[in-house]
Amino acid sequence: MKRVLVLLLLISMSAALFAGGTSEKGEEIRVLLANHPYGELLKNAIPEFEAETGIKVNVESLQESQLTQKLTTEFATNSSTVDVFMTRPLQEGLLFIKNGWYKSLDSYDFSDYPSNSVDVGTADGKTYIVPLVTEWQVMYYRKDLFAAAGIAVPKTLAELEAAAAKLHSADVAAFGSRGKGAAAVTQISSYIYNFGGNYLENNVAVFDSPEALEGIRYYGRMLAKYGPQGVASMSWENLMPVFQAGKLAMWTDASVFYGQVVDPAKSQVSAENVGVAQLPAGPKGDSPFIVVSWGMGMSSKTKNPDAAQKFLEWATSKELAIQGMLSNITMARNSAWRDATVQARMNPGLIATQAHAAANGYPYDRPFMSAVGQARDLIGEVIIESINTAGESAKLPALAAEKVKAVNDLLKADGEYGGK
């Protein structure tokens, strides 16, 4: 009797080890989405997809950096059950392609996408990422404050500085943009381009050039003199509430935030007082970044390639792209921009700045390399030094040169240095 009891006890204790091991094989996929307006849109539309196809979709939504971490950990440990996921081509594309974590999308029709947006996710003739959302840098500004001060929307960076000097007051900061080291790297990029500099040229770091340094100094000076308090630790999630609270006159950041900026539930500034303008031109250029901020990829380890493919086609379809556009999400598909309803309903400022950026912009907003995470921190140190000294720092060239060397070392360690 006692023996039976002990046996039963052991069995019942070990039963938990096998829980979840068995389940019937229906068509079921696991999808990882970002906490991004388009991710939300997809999440709400997924029941329709399930009803239509009978495929069960298990969705998880994660904040962008957590999404990268989760995907990387699962893929690197070979334990992934993810089938389809949202992905940031410029942040993790190279890393994922290099490690063979994306499945190549040989049968996908890419004809409706701008070719440079597809190129970002292409390596050795194979494409791995469907572009979803594009964003470019714009300047959000307060029309009412501009009218009250009697000034026009600045067209050049010199005019921007003059306008900031006029608009700045103890109560309302004139100019905001990301100052938090690594997060600022993407937003300062257009300033560096407009001063004639760049992060990488032919896969060699060059952000210590006189042109790039001039851009970094300008950015630091503007933020230190006219930025909100504590700007050196602010990213978009800190700047947006300040703008929404009416305490910021101009804010340069990605176009994707327009919908939230004018959301009456979140903003104390009414939509008619918010303008969207293109980033002012610099002395040596007029090339705001225009990038594929989000794409969609399929895991190379997927066990349900057919169901995953179906989901991918649906999630990146033209119909959903139009829905996205109507909720102020700037999609990558060309046809979504040409749609008549979209053109009638979209903010004209967004349409105009998109056209300008598509014609003149630069398709990268950060150094395009596998070790981009570390490179962004290194460049961030230079940005913070510039902000802390209002662009005056005498040691900025030496610091930038030191970081250029460090970024080049990263490129070399990953076998990406030089050439194209």
Place this chain on the structure above:
Amino acid sequence: MIKSGFFERNLRFLFPLPALLFVLLLMVFPVGYTLAVSFTDWALTSGRPMKFVGFESYIRILREPRFIAALGRTFSFTFSAIIVEAVLGTILALILNREYKAKGAVKLILLLPLVSTPVAIGIVWNLFYDPTIGFLNYVLSLMGLPQSGWVSAASTVIPSLVLVDVWQWTPMIALIVLAGLAGISSEPYESSRVDGANAVQTFFYITLPMLMPTILTAVILRAIDALKTFDIIYAMTGGGPGYASETINIMAFKYSFEYFSLGLASAILVFLFFIVLLFSIGVLVVRKKFEV
């Protein structure tokens, strides 16, 4: 009685077996694996398989000024938090250690910061600390005092984080010390009163020495935890501005999940492991002395 059957004979091994497996699988394995990875150059960004490189990761980390700075920061954060918490917690316990109405309710309120989610605490404190729209700067401006950058300025970020840690963990020390106070017998107090000791003497010569083992226990527990603090710092500053609040744990996190340099990250973590281990042993030795 003659024991019969496999199970009866081996019960003493069988019953602890699940617990043993649990410890091996979930505690020993990760530490061992981290140690193993720390001797490789595993970096996902290179796309190459990992290679054994001996102590290279350790040497690279020790040569990194950022690591030395993070090490110093870890200790300054821990010690300033612990000292303030131990002093405040003991004072709080002494104040609360008397009979009054609503004692239960006060203890419950003290427990609240302890059971709050760190990320939620981080978000709320960040709202307080916001330099432009935050509550604390508003209060400072009402009182006519200069405003502070709080967590957004390099010079004030560590004290600001210490303040949050103190807010959250002082009650824990107070509760432990309160339990210790309840265990002190009344006899030494009675005889000291007979000998004519005043309140200050009673405190320094009776209460404090008898409480010391309890306080030290609380301090050890807190210190081990504080050395490894991650959640609050990550939620509030992510190690910023710049690297101004980057502790060893935050640095290791960045090296693994943002830089994907797993070899270097493991080396950093092995350092932290030994620091915490040495620290714990050291405090245990000190505590032994008090118990004699």
